[in-house]
Amino acid sequence: MQRAVRVVLATVLVLAAVVGVTSFRAPLLRDWRDWRDASDLVPGLLRVQPGLQGSVSLGNGVYVQLTSDGLLVTRQSATVFRSVVHGAPFTAALGHLEWRADDDTTGPGAGWAAHDGPRWHVREVVDHALGNVTVTGRDLRAASVRYTGHVFADAPDGPLARAFSLTVTRRARDSRVLLDIDVPGVDAVALHSFRRNGYVFRGAGAQRGELLLRQGRYPILTRGTDVGADLTASLAPVPVIFSSASTGFALDSRAYAVLDLRHGGRVDATLWQSRLQARLYDGTPVQLVTQHASDAALMHQLPGWATSGAVVSVRGGPQRVLDTALKLVGADAALAAVLIRDGGERRRYPDWHRLVDRLAAKDVRVLTSVAPSLAVAPRAGGPDDEPQLLATARDRGYLVTGRAGGPITVRTPDADVGSVRGELIDLTNPDAVRWYTEVLTRRMRTERLSGWAVLGGDELPDDARLARGDPLTEHNAWPRRWAAIVRQACVQSGRPDCLLLQVTADERTPASVGSFGIGRQEADWSQRGLGGALAATVNAGISGLTITHSAVGGSHEPTGWWKGGGRSDELLERWTELEVFGPLLVTADGDHPADLPQVWNSPDRLVAFARMSRVFATLAAYRRSTVLQASRDGLPVVRPLWLAEPGLTQASTGSQFLFGDTFVVAPVLTKGQRSVDVALPPGRWVELFTGVVHDIGPARSREPGQPGSGEAPDPETTLAAPQNVRIDAPLGQPVVLYRANDRNGARVRAALVTSGLLPGGEPARP
Secondary structure: OHHHHHHHHHHHHHHHHHHOHHHHHHHHHHHHHHHHOOOOOOOOOEEEOHHHOEEEEEEOOEEEEEEOOEEEEEEOOEEEEEEOOOOOOEEEEEEEEEEEEOHHHOOOOHHHHHOOOOOEEEEEEEEEEEOEEEEEEEEEOOOEEEEEEEEEOOOOOOOOOEEEEEEEEEOOOOOOEEEEEEOOOOOEEEEEEEOOOOOOEEEEEOOOOOOOEOOOEEEEOEOOOOOOOOOOOEOOEEEEEEEOOOEEEEEOOOOOEEEEOOOOOEEEEEEOOOEEEEEEEEOOHHHHHHHHHHHHOOOOOOOHHHHOOEEEEOOOOHHHHHHHHHHHHHOOOOEEEEEOOOOOOOOOOOOHHHHHHHHHHOOOEEEEEEOOEEEOOOOOOOOOOHHHHHHHHHHHOOEOEOOOOOEOEEEEEEOOOEEEEEEEEOOOOHHHHHHHHHHHHHHHHHHOOOEEEEOOOOOOOOOOEOOOOOHHHHHHHHHHHHHHHHHHHHHHOOOOOOEEEEOOOOOOHHHHOOEEEEOOOEOOOOOOOHHHHHHHHHHHHHOOOOOEEEOEOOOEOOOOOOOOOOOOHHHHHHHHHHHHOOOOOEEOOOOOHHHOOOOOOOHHHHHHHHHHHHHHHHOHHHHHHHHHHHHHHOOOOEEOHHHOOOOEOOHHHOOOEEEOOOEEEEOOOOOOOOEEEEEEOOEEEEEOOOOEEEEEOOOEOOOOOOOOOOOOOOHHHHOEEOEEEEEEOOOOOOEEEEEOOOHHHHHHHHHHHHOOOOOOOOOEOO
16 A cells, blocks of 8 residues: 555656646645645534423524524524534534645745745644533523533543533624634634535635535635635635525634535534634525625725726836826726836836826826835835835834744735745734834825725734734734725825725725725636636625725736636636626736736737726716615625525526626636526516617426425525526627616616717617
8 A cells, every 4th residue: 555655656746847846736735735634523412401402582583492403593483593413513622723834935035936925724633522512501591592511522521521601692783693602621613504405605705716615615714825726715715604595604703714515414614712603694695695794894985086997007117107008098998097016116216206297197096005014125116215114113113023033024025026025014013003004104195196906914924923912813814904004094194085905805804995806816717817706706795895806817827737828818808808897997917017918018909908998987887886885785796696586596697797786797707708608587688788688588497306304405406497598708798788677777788889889779689
């Protein structure tokens, strides 16, 4: 056996040498290591003393029932939560976490230039799993019930047994249900909820692997998504998940957690701390999503100027920036701003204010980038005062330190080589926060900026020493702390309408952010590039990041044998078509912009982008209404059809989305594709770009499946199947439809015809 293993390993190494060590090992060894280092806390037996079994009322129609079958919570006769059948509702564990960054993203040398952020990995070490639960006490109050007992491995009075309390509370303001499991002395608690075959799930933050989550593990850990990283690595993970049974839950913690869908019959939510608190949701899909967004944080509205024109990334000096802007404006593109990633360096931009004036004369604003760390040596793109700022931060003790007492080293963005060494500002230090807020306020005023690309937020290591708090919980909270500083700088500088393009987020970050951007995407068609942009955007939106976009073109050129084709005219055009029907139209200029196709640097690309930017501008009034709805009610701008059509099968509508309430969009995400299949609900539908009308009959009903264990049957076997329509999708003609009686849709089509972007004529039938 050992000889066979050695032969396989030798073969892998030989292949790695042939195709490139880093390109081969990344997808294989990383996935294997993730599987190896994952824990699996299996539910044990549940025993409830006879006098404690049965149903209790918490008022307003909320009932809690705990028996040997498990925990059941209902509200107005609808299931809010059910634990795994015939098993304990939770498992506790004794163990620890081992954090590290991938080998090819740490240390000196080329790794620093190849990546712009760490890809954290966590090994979950479980020394003892305490899976059996015995309930010996119950305390019922007006709106809560508290169960007590022991969780153990072998015996309730054994040396590893731990006392626990499990409390279910009806929240007074809205009768939503809260779950609190407290097991002092343990290191992790796993909640086991019931799952029927066929259930699909949504959420978990910006997950790009698939629109419908069916299996796999989703670590709630803010971490970079470098080349080859597994698809569950996310810069914006959120511990919330919704099921097709119209229930859901969110963990109320900043600690490392995992949402695990690998097992039939159950969903596990493991939180690595001794107390697990969860908010339980039930109702229609809209109620699930809006309730969670309200509980977490609602996003800021976007500034009006950003919803009516593109934000184009360009760098390379003042002449290149100005020439690009003039070229776009000359082509009649709707250009709102330029994002100049290297704009802080005055050697590169010696007459910055003149450049800003010339752009302002064309009604074009300027954004640069900002990070929560300071480079240890001058970096491309500046800012020029960074060495002085770093010296001040060191002298005043404003930096995050390590175990040895000195400042830790992290990646700081560099406009030319990806990233360089920097030192991280301690965002838990109130004095450091006030100081850096003032630094950014002055920068925004003096450079006359209209916003920033807000980079970073995933750098904090587990061994950091902070002014306040534990780095194991502060790591996931870093994006919200960083976002609050940048937002405050906008307010103090007199620019409350600034545009902040944040790339990292947690559940509470939306309170300070105008838009979240899907970061570090490959410039290709793969799931790490355009192919995963829609999934990440939709999952982020229903997870509370309601105003989310991806940058046209992707930020990284793919490398290795799995790369998906790289940038091309077709990729840029399809990506633009996708983003036009969303909150923002932002382009990325990539790792090496001078060598890459850009939306402006060929006549054909320029014409195509300019036209679609005018389509984006024509949608401005409608877009603002969707942004207002997102910031006020918590409904995402880009949303799944599930929110509007919960009676249709989830799988049938998974490749399309709703832009607000009106438009069904079926994007092309595959190279060479020239038509799409659209699943349409019943009604009369009009193609926005052609005027073709489709009359869709009633959805096909399906025979109910056989229920089991007293539960509802498999949703995918009972929901109606919509009618599929194949529609041509040539380049420049996105597949977008609206109901014939929808006034917003009719207004937008009329405006596109009036502006000359579409030919006129009466709607026609296919």
